Amino acid sequence: PPGATPDITFVRNQGIPKPRSVAISTLKGYEVSFYISAETDPPGKTVEFIIRDFPSAGRIVSQISDRKNRSTAKVTYYADPNSAATMDSFTFAARYPGGKISQLARCEIKIQDVKADIEVTNEVDFGELMVGEKAEREIIIRNRGIGTFTTRLNLFSPWKVISPSDGNLTVGPGREVIVRIGFEPTFAGPANYHLPLSRSEKGTCKLSGVANKPFELASEDWELEFNPETKRREVDVVILNKNERPIEAYLRTSSRLKMDSSEYTVLLPGKENRIRVY
Numbered sequence: 001p002p003g004a005t006p007d008i009t010f011v012r013n014q015g016i017p018k019p020r021s022v023a024i025s026t027l028k029g030y031e032v033s034f035y036i037s038a039e040t041d042p043p044g045k046t047v048e049f050i051i052r053d054f055p056s057a058g059r060i061v062s063q064i065s066d067r068k069n070r071s072t073a074k075v076t077y078y079a080d081p082n083s084a085a086t087m088d089s090f091t092f093a094a095r096y097p098g099g100k101i102s103q104l105a106r107c108e109i110k111i112q113d114v115k116a117d118i119e120v121t122n123e124v125d126f127g128e129l130m131v132g133e134k135a136e137r138e139i140i141i142r143n144r145g146i147g148t149f150t151t152r153l154n155l156f157s158p159w160k161v162i163s164p165s166d167g168n169l170t171v172g173p174g175r176e177v178i179v180r181i182g183f184e185p186t187f188a189g190p191a192n193y194h195l196p197l198s199r200s201e202k203g204t205c206k207l208s209g210v211a212n213k214p215f216e217l218a219s220e221d222w223e224l225e226f227n228p229e230t231k232r233r234e235v236d237v238v239i240l241n242k243n244e245r246p247i248e249a250y251l252r253t254s255s256r257l258k259m260d261s262s263e264y265t266v267l268l269p270g271k272e273n274r275i276r277v278y
Helices: none
Strands: 022-027 031-039 048-051 058-065 072-079 087-095 105-112 118-120 123-130 135-143 149-152 159-163 168-171 176-183 189-196 204-212 215-217 225-227 232-241 247-250 264-267 272-277
Touching: 022 031, 022 072, 031 105, 048 058, 072 105, 123 135, 123 176, 135 168, 168 176, 176 204, 264 272
Parallel strands: 022 105, 123 204
Antiparallel strands: 031 072, 048 087, 058 072, 087 105, 118 135, 135 176, 149 168, 159 176, 189 204, 215 232, 225 232, 232 272, 247 264
């Protein structure tokens, strides 16, 4: 009422909390949860956190005050899988309920790409084989990255994927897989192939081998001479089997030439195999 002495309420200065900056790391396309905190007087006093500058390479999914420690809050951050950024950040402030807002603190976020780091056996030598023979070797594929590696192995003659039989390959993070490769030459000569599994130098395996002729003719030219007993021109073509075992050969001539042998002939090793041609 007029003339009365007014009531005066004194409010104690609560002060201003001091938020602490923080640094975290996460994987692209994943959520990560962490705590932000503030220094209060007395310790553990209730604090409200306010996000000021929001992240640009991801988003804050949630912010929940910690019931056991009111001067901290649990923040969940999600890194955008389609972003090329390797770093992100946001700023935040703190205040006591109804109090003044503090200076800004910063949360630095390191974003790692979820990718595989493939290391494969550098080179595999299949040695020397005869055409028609087969050899198998193993290569080891290691994944030293944090992502799963998947691919399909496609090889062409004279190379062949033995296992996995369907060629589908999966190597989890920190794991290794053994792959069996076959060498099955059908033509004589050296064979080389670089099997790429990743773009890095350590992600490529060189396959090499040599295919030799299993047999050869003793000469490239043969002259048929007249045989008065058989009344025909004839010659013995000599074939050398360079294998250590018998092999079957298919013989083919022109329409004017005949053979005493059948089309399929077994060539014995270490001997001159003679085929009568007339």
